Amino acid sequence: MGTARTKIATAGSVHECASPPLSAGSATGIAEHVATRTAARQLAEFLSALFTDLVPVVPEKASVVLAVPDRWAVFGADKVIPPASSRTGRVLSRVLIDSVGFASARLVPGLQCVAAAQSRPGRQAGSLLVLDVGASTVDAAIYVLDGPTTRLIDVAHGDLTSAGWRDSPSEVAAAAVGRLLARVDGPLVPHAVVTGGNATAAVLEAVRSAAAGRITSVRWADPTETARGALLIARGESTALAEYPHNVGVSAHLIRDGLLETLVLPLTASPMRLTVTEDHVGPLPVVIQLDRSGSWLPTDLGSDVTPGEHEIALLPRNGTHGAIRIDSEVHRIALVASAEG
Secondary structure, X not given: OOOOEEEEEOOOOEEEEEOOOOOOOOOOOHHHHOOOHHHHHHHHHHHHHHHHHOOOOOHHHOEEEEEEOHHHHEEOOOEEXXXXXXXXXXXXXXXXXXXXXXXXXXXXXXXXXXXXXXXXXXXXXXXXXXXXXOOOEEEEEEEEEEOOEEEEEEEEEEEOOOOOOOOOHHHHHHHHHXXXXXXXXXXXXXXXXXXXXXXXXXXXXXXXXXXXXXXXXXXXXXXXXXXXXXXXXXXXXXXXXXXXXXXXXXEEEEEEOOEEEEEEEEOOOOOEEXXXXXOOOOOOOEEEEHHHOOOOEEEEXXXXXXXXXXXXXXXXXXXXXXXXXXOOEEEEOEEOHHHHO
């Protein structure tokens, strides 16, 4: 749902209609203020009428995937959370199920839906820059695409309606891309994707320029691409991951009853203290269990770790497989050649 236009994709077609106005006014759309009683009632009335008059769907027999602002999924510097776990997300879910009457409802970041429309089985993993330049807001995000799977890395937001001097959509989009790419290093998919009602040729050129050589081109996507991607997620043809999907740990040694044992110390975003012995040579022996199943696979952090005590933490929103922070240094997790094969 957007501030100006709402797009709905069903099994047979894509519909587009005007979004309901908020009595209080909102630069970010009705979903952003659904926690208020008035907005929740407006949304329920709007969707109930919509599915009665326009879209051939019986809510009681249908499940819905609703695109929401991507920033609902970002918490703190390193954590990604399901949008439905936020206060507004919980209220919105109740409106969709209790008031409108859907059999089930799932909230997915809007740009993840756009990214889902670019995903396909067998696609090589990579980080995609994607933007939505709407009537009042700009959202820029980086998603990891891995076959039909998408996962959020980071997001930046810009407001086109702030008080005082108003920047153009091109300027706001370029600023959002600049802030986002300053936080996310590493290679990107060469072609960025931009959608939204204000995604003009000037905006596309501003995005390409702001990326400073990290992409080669920018593709315009029809504003209905968000709804089409949401439909792929609803059908199970694309998997929208809400959280970091892997287990990561450090392979360590323990002497128990006089015998040497090997175990994996799990890593999380919360720092842990780890002592590297004097006889250790090489990188920190970090291992990864892809999709939290199967064998632990070796990784390469790219540089050696010195003996002594270190503070270690997992950075799940950094690159395809995340990164490891060792004291103040960040090392991206890369699978070794044998693990990738």
